[in-house]
Amino acid sequence: MRVVRLYRPDRNPLRRSSDRWEAAVVAVLVSLALLSLWPAVWIASAMYESGVRAEAAAPPGRALVVIRYTTGRWRSPDGAVVAGKGLAPPASQADTIRQVWLDGRHQIAPRPRDPQELALAAGITGLGTALTAAGLLAVVYMWVRFFLNRRRLTRWGDDWLVADRRWRRPRQA
Numbered sequence: 001m002r003v004v005r006l007y008r009p010d011r012n013p014l015r016r017s018s019d020r021w022e023a024a025v026v027a028v029l030v031s032l033a034l035l036s037l038w039p040a041v042w043i044a045s046a047m048y049e050s051g052v053r054a055e056a057a058a059p060p061g062r063a064l065v066v067i068r069y070t071t072g073r074w075r076s077p078d079g080a081v082v083a084g085k086g087l088a089p090p091a092s093q094a095d096t097i098r099q100v101w102l103d104g105r106h107q108i109a110p111r112p113r114d115p116q117e118l119a120l121a122a123g124i125t126g127l128g129t130a131l132t133a134a135g136l137l138a139v140v141y142m143w144v145r146f147f148l149n150r151r152r153l154t155r156w157g158d159d160w161l162v163a164d165r166r167w168r169r170p171r172q173a
Contacts, residue, residue: 016155018148025144029137036133044126051118072098076106084108 007023073083084107103109113121 016152018152018155022145022148025141029141033134033137036137037130040126040129040133043129044122047125048118048122051113051121052115055112055118072100072108074100074102074108076102080106082106 007026009020009023072085073081076082101109101111
């Protein structure tokens with residue numbers, strides 16, 4: 001509540017114009033921070049949906065006969081036998097059958113992500129987007145506050161010079 005009281009508009013005669021400017025800047029930056037949540041959620045959901053689409057478009061795993069640890073052959077969806085290099089566990093023997101995933105060129109591709117992996121990656125991306133926006137807004141706030149404080153201190157010094165002239169007693173000889 002103390003922070004809200006600091007920035008709320010009021011008719012306090014001691015409130016400086018720079019205080020009112022700072023309150024307006026804080027209101028705008030808080031609004032922008034709240035509005036930045038929408039793009040963060042949108043980016044996260046778009047990332048999740050594209051991962052789900054990629055997983056659905058991936059052809060099912062094919063059986064791979066390992067000739068050596070990393071060389072194998074498999075059948076493409078059109079029935080042609082394709083040979084190439086793939087990953088196999090170190091303890092694999094020759095003629096071990098493993099499930100692999102193929103890309104559009106019928107070459108071995110990484111396994112599609114699980115829905116949990118997609119959700120975690122999307123959540124981290126959304127959180128990173130929101131934190132980046134908040135960080136940028138915090139930098140803007142610090143920059144504005146720096147210049148407002150410089151202006152306040154200059155005015156304060158000018159006011160003290162006026163008060164010093166007004167209150168100073170003439171020196172007696």
